[in-house]
Amino acid sequence: MTGENGVLIETKGLKKSFGELEVLKGIDVQIKKGEVVVIIGPSGSGKSTFLRCLNRLEEPSGGQIIFEGEDICSSSANINLLRQKMGMVFQQFNLFNHLNILENITIGPRLVKKADEKISAENAMKLLDRVGLADKAQEYPSRLSGGQKQRIAIVRALAMEPDVMLFDEPTSALDPEMVGEVLGVMKDLAEEGRTMVVVTHEMGFAQKVGTRVLFMDEGQILEDGTPDQIFNHPQNPRTKDFLSKVLNCI
Amino acid sequence: MGIWEILAQYYQYFLRGTRTTILISLITVFFGFLLGCVIALLRLSKNRLLNGFAGLYITVLRGTPLLVQLYIVYYQLDFIPFPKMTVLDVALDRALPCAIALSMNSAAYIAEIIRAGIQAVDIGQSEAARSVGMTGAQTMLHIVMPQAIKNILPAIGNEFVTMIKETSIIQYLGVSDLMYNNGIVVSATYNPLPCYYISAIIYLILNLVAGKGVNIFERRLKRSDR
Ligand SMILES: Nc1ncnc2c1ncn2[C@@H]1O[C@H](COP(=O)(O)OP(=O)(O)O)[C@@H](O)[C@H]1O
Ligand SMILES: [Mg+2]
Numbered sequence: 001m002t003g004e005n006g007v008l009i010e011t012k013g014l015k016k017s018f019g020e021l022e023v024l025k026g027i028d029v030q031i032k033k034g035e036v037v038v039i040i041g042p043s044g045s046g047k048s049t050f051l052r053c054l055n056r057l058e059e060p061s062g063g064q065i066i067f068e069g070e071d072i073c074s075s076s077a078n079i080n081l082l083r084q085k086m087g088m089v090f091q092q093f094n095l096f097n098h099l100n101i102l103e104n105i106t107i108g109p110r111l112v113k114k115a116d117e118k119i120s121a122e123n124a125m126k127l128l129d130r131v132g133l134a135d136k137a138q139e140y141p142s143r144l145s146g147g148q149k150q151r152i153a154i155v156r157a158l159a160m161e162p163d164v165m166l167f168d169e170p171t172s173a174l175d176p177e178m179v180g181e182v183l184g185v186m187k188d189l190a191e192e193g194r195t196m197v198v199v200t201h202e203m204g205f206a207q208k209v210g211t212r213v214l215f216m217d218e219g220q221i222l223e224d225g226t227p228d229q230i231f232n233h234p235q236n237p238r239t240k241d242f243l244s245k246v247l248n249c250i
Numbered sequence: 251m252g253i254w255e256i257l258a259q260y261y262q263y264f265l266r267g268t269r270t271t272i273l274i275s276l277i278t279v280f281f282g283f284l285l286g287c288v289i290a291l292l293r294l295s296k297n298r299l300l301n302g303f304a305g306l307y308i309t310v311l312r313g314t315p316l317l318v319q320l321y322i323v324y325y326q327l328d329f330i331p332f333p334k335m336t337v338l339d340v341a342l343d344r345a346l347p348c349a350i351a352l353s354m355n356s357a358a359y360i361a362e363i364i365r366a367g368i369q370a371v372d373i374g375q376s377e378a379a380r381s382v383g384m385t386g387a388q389t390m391l392h393i394v395m396p397q398a399i400k401n402i403l404p405a406i407g408n409e410f411v412t413m414i415k416e417t418s419i420i421q422y423l424g425v426s427d428l429m430y431n432n433g434i435v436v437s438a439t440y441n442p443l444p445c446y447y448i449s450a451i452i453y454l455i456l457n458l459v460a461g462k463g464v465n466i467f468e469r470r471l472k473r474s475d476r
Binding site: 083086098111153160 | 374377381393397
């Protein structure tokens, strides 16, 4: 179920303050089904806060978020049901430390969707196989590398069969040699036509995989366009400034 | 009379007192734990009234002497007709208020242990759980608690060991615990020092045994910790 013109998520005047500090200053965005929206911008500009508002890990202070036609902040919204449909991948992986990999993946479907144990395990094994980690099913998270953990975290989110995947700097906590394996999995998801919202500093990913790039600064979206528009013909001086810093950093 | 003669003649008093001390300690930790869980949950609740009440409870019970609390509970509850019975040589109308006071006091410490144990679990664990759609209760039960328990149980074990010593004040309300019986032997023999040595050694043994138990338990937990 999507809104008009295949709009999956729409924010209207979305605001968020932490005490006195206004972090999001009225954000209006439409995200359509099948888009891979990459959010770039300087650190502290509110990218994580924006993403975390989308599934209400942060409670917005103002404005609206419409997901699949429903205002997720209304008192009648079933937030636990809505969150099932929005997978989230964190910078710090956040795998459940006390559960093995298979349990990490199946606990969501089993508890939340009341899925059958055997079927959810089979699904989990298929997904693990896809990211090349089927042999780790019985391991505990502490035994895995960062890149492996993040691929598991992606699988854990996928196991809920979400309609959109939210990524908050999924490769920022990784050693450089592991960035590629995680971006590779994300690229596969994008090619399958999944709707994705990705906060990242990986400009190569933004250019090659993104279908749309948002430039965020000081709690506002200053520029919104195709990767070609943003990277090759930026209009806003602050976008130009940011890109010149991250692209010519040697 | 020397220490061996006192032991030979009066060992039954010491044994009886030790039994009471152990029983009261076990009861205190059990009910203190239950009440402590409740207080900890209130303390972690978002409701400011519940949260504030739990905070006040913890502050007051940790901020006043146990002996004062013991007397207040005893006199405050004198409207309750506790059974005028003795069980295992213990007068219930005196022992029950003591058990209540000790449990209430222990609960304040245990609540803080539980709260700290829960808050030591990385917030990212709950966020990940909520982001797959788990409810708050499911997150607590399946994700946070199993990890928090590893911080909590050893500290509660230590609280139990501490409690064994603290119970010695219930003698002031005439509950025939180890110190109370120690007093009887002192008056009978007019020789206090050996009596106190005997009691000290008994408390020490109780604590060493309890501490050993806690250690074994901790090691079990570590082994299952991956
Ligand atoms: N829980 C919070 N409490 C207070 N301030 C916060 C909190 N989370 C984020 N902030 C502040 O909000 C601003 C935006 O943070 P964030 O969304 O994490 O930015 P980004 O992800 O773009 O680096 C920062 O100034 C940060 O310090
Ligand atoms: Mg961030």
